[in-house]
Amino acid sequence: MEHDGNQVAHFSANLRLLCERHGSISAVCRKINLNRQQFNKYLSGLHMPSPQNLRLIANYFGLSVPILFSQPDEFRTLVEGNFFHAMENVRRSPELNKFVEAMIVESSGDQKEVLGVWDRYQYSSIYKGFILRSAFCIYKNNQFLQHYYIERFPSYDDPTKTEYVFKYYGFVFPVAGRLFTADFEGIQRNELTFGVYAPVKRSSSKFMFGIATGIAATMFRQPYSTKVALHYRGPGLLKREHLDALTVLDRGDPSIPREALQFLGDGSEMIQLG
Template sequence: MDQLGRDGAALAANLRTLCEQHGSVAAVCRKINVNRQQFNKYLSGAHVPSPANLRIIANYFGLSVPMLFADPEEFRTLVEGNFFHAMATARQLPEFSRFVSDMIVENNADHNDIVGVYDRYQFSSIYKGFVLRSAFCIYRNREFLQHYYVERFPSFDDPKKTEYVFKYYGFCFPVADRLFTADFEGIQSNEMTFGVYAQVKRNAKRFMFGISSGIAATVFRQPYSTKVALHYRGPGLLRRAHLKELTVMDRNDPSIPREALQYLGDGSDMIQMS
């Protein structure tokens, strides 16, 4: 299959996923004012929409045009995680508009050097003394850089089973060679976290080192601040292969990059409020 065919197949799969989340195909066609017969050709992969229709479709679903052509497996992970809906809702809030106005200065840089998938390492606030490996992804959506990351914690009684899963999603703001992040947790919906990171390149390995702070709305999850190391894995969105690697590890685990361990130290400087 040539590139055009692959693009058409990816678009078709992603449009089917979006239509599943937005009711019937007929309803979507009415909303975007696109002929149902023509739209069916998009869904089958027989045709790729014109640039004008691509913009109409992308705008309706609140996405950028390139996101419509993302790998279907990665795309479904985002949709099923409800990340797109949450971000669209946040963008409509007047409080967010004011926040963005205060944070963003005119900036035409594409920041392609930071977009992609990362392994995220920090000392766990649940498993004391152990390192948490989560999956972190930065992607572009229209004028915004957005991110999401997923944490999985194994059961104390049966490490092969997952006890807790947390999913965070939010926005990234590159400012003065630093990356600022603001996000919220989407499963329990009771925590906001903030981070600031600096990019470091060593021996062809790409890292960002920084600090993350979290504030929960309940007494069951205490506020914290800790060092975080981000290790770049590659372009694209999170895939199931990335999610399978999420766990809590002993700090001597050889799969943890040496650079990440050197930055994290022994975890003694993690701050938790009791």
């Protein structure tokens, strides 16, 4: 796709603004896995990214590709509308700290049953009709529970390569036989996710079935609500073997547990708002 001079100038100006708000250019290049010299050409307007690299850049900043070509004044207005800093404000808010302290008191029951590594299955909001397998870990930090989970999405052009990664970190609250989670996306820092899960034991396997809701901190990513199945893998923290299994799967893939597939259904109940 060819871009005229105005589009190239808009893109480079908008990219510079995004980089200014996301730390060093080297860090951005490292996280997107793009060559720094080539990225400098994008910033200066000397060269346009390939369609694949445009998707990488847009995904990293939580934007759609067309938005990157907006008029710079309009783009700055959108960016400075606190969309990119909503999560930081939430993290620093005294209301969140009070909520966490209250939930820690309520979560003083037996927690050993939920600690460890879980495979996490849900229908993907990016790869329509496919099931995303991510790695979910619950661990104890002093007097309360925390968790983190990692998603990897393969490239459309080369499924053997990873196109982008999301990492979430948050709190876990066992209350009344249910597990409540609240987490923040840690790479792009533009999403807040909530979940509620019910532990279920089927035959010799442990599962947790529930619902997760993702709320983007920008107006460009669609909020969603979807069923999620967690399948227990073992104690401890995430290891290389768990990360190597992260991908997007066809619904008929035999590695998906039958119980998880039955709970998830055909994906028709996934709700996206936009």
